[in-house]
Amino acid sequence: MPQTLLDAPVQTNGFRDSAFAKNKILPVHRWVPWIAGFSAQFVDDCISAYLQPNKKDTAWILDPFAGVGTTLVESYIHGINVVGFEINPYAALAARTKLEAVNVEPGTLQAQIAGFQRFMKTRCASANGKPRSTPPAGFSGRTQLFSPAVERKILFALDFINSIPISAVRDIFRVAFGSVMVNVSNYSYEPSLTRRLAVDKDEIGDAPVDEVVASKLMLMLEDVRWLQTQVPKLGHKPTAKVYDDSFFVAPNKLKRQSFIDLLVTSPPYLNNYHYPRNTRPQLHWLGFASGPGYGGARESESFGKFWQTVRDLDPIKLNFVLPALAEAVEDVRSRNAEKSAYGGPGWANYVASYFNDAYRFCKIVADFLKPGKGVAVIVLGNSIIQGVEIKTDYFFGKIAELCGLKFEETLLLREKRTGTSIIQSSVRVDRATKKTVLYESAIVLRK
Numbered sequence: 001m002p003q004t005l006l007d008a009p010v011q012t013n014g015f016r017d018s019a020f021a022k023n024k025i026l027p028v029h030r031w032v033p034w035i036a037g038f039s040a041q042f043v044d045d046c047i048s049a050y051l052q053p054n055k056k057d058t059a060w061i062l063d064p065f066a067g068v069g070t071t072l073v074e075s076y077i078h079g080i081n082v083v084g085f086e087i088n089p090y091a092a093l094a095a096r097t098k099l100e101a102v103n104v105e106p107g108t109l110q111a112q113i114a115g116f117q118r119f120m121k122t123r124c125a126s127a128n129g130k131p132r133s134t135p136p137a138g139f140s141g142r143t144q145l146f147s148p149a150v151e152r153k154i155l156f157a158l159d160f161i162n163s164i165p166i167s168a169v170r171d172i173f174r175v176a177f178g179s180v181m182v183n184v185s186n187y188s189y190e191p192s193l194t195r196r197l198a199v200d201k202d203e204i205g206d207a208p209v210d211e212v213v214a215s216k217l218m219l220m221l222e223d224v225r226w227l228q229t230q231v232p233k234l235g236h237k238p239t240a241k242v243y244d245d246s247f248f249v250a251p252n253k254l255k256r257q258s259f260i261d262l263l264v265t266s267p268p269y270l271n272n273y274h275y276p277r278n279t280r281p282q283l284h285w286l287g288f289a290s291g292p293g294y295g296g297a298r299e300s301e302s303f304g305k306f307w308q309t310v311r312d313l314d315p316i317k318l319n320f321v322l323p324a325l326a327e328a329v330e331d332v333r334s335r336n337a338e339k340s341a342y343g344g345p346g347w348a349n350y351v352a353s354y355f356n357d358a359y360r361f362c363k364i365v366a367d368f369l370k371p372g373k374g375v376a377v378i379v380l381g382n383s384i385i386q387g388v389e390i391k392t393d394y395f396f397g398k399i400a401e402l403c404g405l406k407f408e409e410t411l412l413l414r415e416k417r418t419g420t421s422i423i424q425s426s427v428r429v430d431r432a433t434k435k436t437v438l439y440e441s442a443i444v445l446r447k
């Protein structure tokens, strides 16, 4: 049986570690790993701290950057109504599928898994059979994603998955497939998607695709059963909705205002981690994207933009007045100016775009939180850009105040966070500032 929530050590401020790693052993949360996802325990702690226990069945929790659904799933398990937005279609699929799992008939899922195993055994055993599915046209890389033997099996797996008649069951298969496909490919997460050869790992000539997918599915089946023992204990069925869309369109999608009791989220960090690029295999092989570029993952609507898309633009200024931040942006702009787009000028555009989006975000949040009671907990990490430390939590708090929210406190969650490599590979760090500690914190805002 999967373990239920662990009693991980509580930090002195009462909030447990926000790192996603803990989710790997928790039912449902363990379905899909997600970079910079955070822990279910952290969500639990937010619920205990900011929601009245007797109001859970009428309360609403929002996650504007839902990722693979940690906030939404954990809140749902507590009996709370949830709504989320996620721009990456693969992550949105994972979040939605987890929440829909409560309606999936375990016997039907089990029968489909058995059917999948039989289908794969027969098809892969015959050397002559040809899969009906074809590789997606738009996926290209310096190395073939799959070796020919693996690709043939992958295509058979897709033949079966696409023929599953019940959409909620098909989605469980699609999530299972997406979560393991890179493990049998010639790429790996380091944590960015990287060719195996580039990190001295052997390419994968062949792999038991059926076993890898089926064992993921068996684990998911176990969790579906577990979830279905939990929800009846609540005495009511919470409402859950995930929008495969940018949070910036929330005002058009959510017809109500001022109804959110608690928001728990983590926007993309100021580290230029490119979610669309890193989920290219899933986006293409699950049919969310076609052709080159990242249109399928709505790259241009991503929170904070990506350095690649703003570096060559004219100098981008802040759309609001915050002198200390404007100074930091200009400090970045002045560094390595001779490298233009690749030096301070390009990176200053990235920083300014990030905080302009933070401003747009806080304005929308202010409209959705319940006056007097609504709380927003936003997990952030500081960054070092061109040698300048940017305290994202501090500036975010100040921006929230400009948007009519009350900054309450900052909770230090982790004094040292992993992922430094992401920053250091994409941002040249001054030798002098190498010592700056990267931390993770949550700011608490009230309406």
Ligand SMILES: C[S@@+](CC[C@H](N)C(=O)[O-])C[C@H]1O[C@@H](n2cnc3c(N)ncnc32)[C@H](O)[C@@H]1O
Binding pocket: 020, 034, 035, 036, 037, 038, 039, 064, 065, 066, 067, 068, 069, 070, 071, 085, 086, 087, 088, 091, 245, 246, 247, 248, 265, 266, 267, 268, 269, 275, 301, 302, 303
């Ligand atoms: C740090 S992750 C959140 C992870 C989440 N807390 C979890 O545990 O799975 C940030 C997420 O924001 C999403 N995102 C980026 N821009 C967005 C936007 N404009 N609207 C909604 N989601 C967005 C990214 O695709 C990414 O999944």
